[in-house]
Amino acid sequence: MSEVRRGPYAKTAERRQQILDAALQVFASRGYQAGSMREVARVANIQLSTLMHHFNSKEDLLLALLERRDADSPGQRTGTGDLIADVLSQARWNQTIPELIALYTVLSADSITDGHPGRDYFTERFTTVRRGFQEEFEKLRDAGRLRSGVDPRLAAGCITALWDGIQLQWLLQPDEIDVVAYLKAFLELITHPAEGTVSYQG
Amino acid sequence: MSEVRRGPYAKTAERRQQILDAALQVFASRGYQAGSMREVARVANIQLSTLMHHFNSKEDLLLALLERRDADSPGQRTGTGDLIADVLSQARWNQTIPELIALYTVLSADSITDGHPGRDYFTERFTTVRRGFQEEFEKLRDAGRLRSGVDPRLAAGCITALWDGIQLQWLLQPDEIDVVAYLKAFLELITHPAEGTVSYQG
DNA sequence: GTCTATAATATGATAGAC
DNA sequence: GTCTATCATATTATAGAC
Incomplete structure (x- = not known):
């Protein structure tokens, strides 16, 4: 093909x-x-x-x-193998292709309208993306790098939604919204600060 | 009027x-x-x-x-005064008005298209919503209820984006996506588990 | 494989009767 | 305040010449 x-x-x-x-x-x-x-x-x-x-x-x-x-997208780009680094890297890359991000953002919302031909595509895509993140988060958990109490399934849905949502705000206000910063904040929130470090919340 | x-x-x-x-x-x-x-x-x-x-x-x-x-929306509905409870209450209410949520979701993404008349509206709205959440999170922080290391400004952007993003996924898959559960997971992540409880992450 | 021409229909907006 | 009628233009799609 x-x-x-x-x-x-x-x-x-x-x-x-x-x-x-x-x-x-x-x-x-x-x-x-x-x-x-x-x-x-x-x-x-x-x-x-x-x-x-x-x-x-x-x-x-x-x-x-x-x-x-x-076909074109690098998909689950297994660049470094480190999930956080890979996500932020992809997010940084996305900023260089605003047109494609706009396409995805407009069409995904468009797809909820009556009889939209892209509906099945986006439904399946969201399911796939969520599952992908869930698996990655489960790996993190098994490696002891996930903060205790964090559900990999819920965290996966959160970052999928957060990523799309913040890109929309970025498209409206490119100078005000730093997509990478928001994603970084979330990912650091659900993982442990550093390797083996014990943190104490008082 | x-x-x-x-x-x-x-x-x-x-x-x-x-x-x-x-x-x-x-x-x-x-x-x-x-x-x-x-x-x-x-x-x-x-x-x-x-x-x-x-x-x-x-x-x-x-x-x-x-x-x-x-004009119609309860806006910053100060129901109980407890932010988490109020957010989840609003999210639960939103599930009873899928048509209005669909309107908001479609139009907000639509608004990034060329010459869309709603663009200014949504730009201002996002700014207002983010600022509102930031102030609420700052209050939580001052009350010692915000998890240490959580930036109120970043957390505000996160929940704004997350809320919109997860509602889109809910509109596509109403039976699979539990909006309230995702919001609850995020809010619990950025706040302390209970009043005064000291948590130990090992 | 690309074109001109056209069909059949839908669009936002306006004029003017009542 | 609501209607019928119409304008000028845009839409997806097709037919058929070359």
Whole structure:
């Protein structure tokens, strides 16, 4: 599906990427329902009919865009292996791609509207992300690095929600909201200050 | 503005409420950009022209709806005076008005799109909500009920983001997500377990 | 594979009768 | 204050030439 091809399909694959780039721009800045195929075509510098030759419908286009996002993203980027460092690293990276974050933020909320084609995608995505964090937190707990009394399942839902929520506030006020600082504060809250250190709360 | 009136304006005020009820339904289930004045009129059982006689434009209608939301909401509901209890009480209440929560969730994300009329509203609202929580957390800290090392400002941003984020997940999966449980977990995390109890983390 | 042309419908907004 | 009628424009999608 994402292989490089020779022959007549090479151009199609290129075109599809070009169109998806345009779709990203349009859906990120207008939302799905309000974004139009015409505008996507205009941004991609092709005719509407040409766009619809490559994607049979608006719904097709959105789903293809969401699929590509998953394919492109580093996903569970196992950079250092340290969860906190990896989360903060990803959060820092996200600040360099505000357009993609805007796309995700607008569409995820858009998806709760009636008959939205991205609904299943986001429902499954949230479930997957929560489960991923839960597993990571369980590892931390088993390593004795999770603060006592912290439920890995609840903490997983918290950081998933917190991350999305704070990115929304960052998109509205880029200069006022430091996404990394909030995530760091939360992660330090649920873990032990340092290795083996015993803390005393009085 | 919200006074009961006699004479010719009484009907207008009623009509406006009736229209705003319809607008809530439409914008909550479709979003602002995709929702249409025609649909609002249809739900309100009036003609499009009648709707536009009461609200000069679609933008006017949205802003009036957002204003009413603030006027109606109990706001900083100082029920018991205990922050945690009040937050959880509000969260429980929110579960009984999923339509209003959907409206808020869709529109707040919608508002980051180009030229959205609700952008200023949500920017200011987030600032206000964060500041409100920060003040409450500072009170908790001064009362010695905040866990040491917790920054009231960061905690305020966290719970604001977390609350919105988890409500989105709840709207997608009402049976799987327990909003109150996540908020409770976070609030207990940043406060001391009980009055005066000394906890020992080993 | 890309284009022009067009269908069928929806949109926000306005004019003017009553 | 509410209506019918209409404007000018936008929408997704399709047909068919090249």
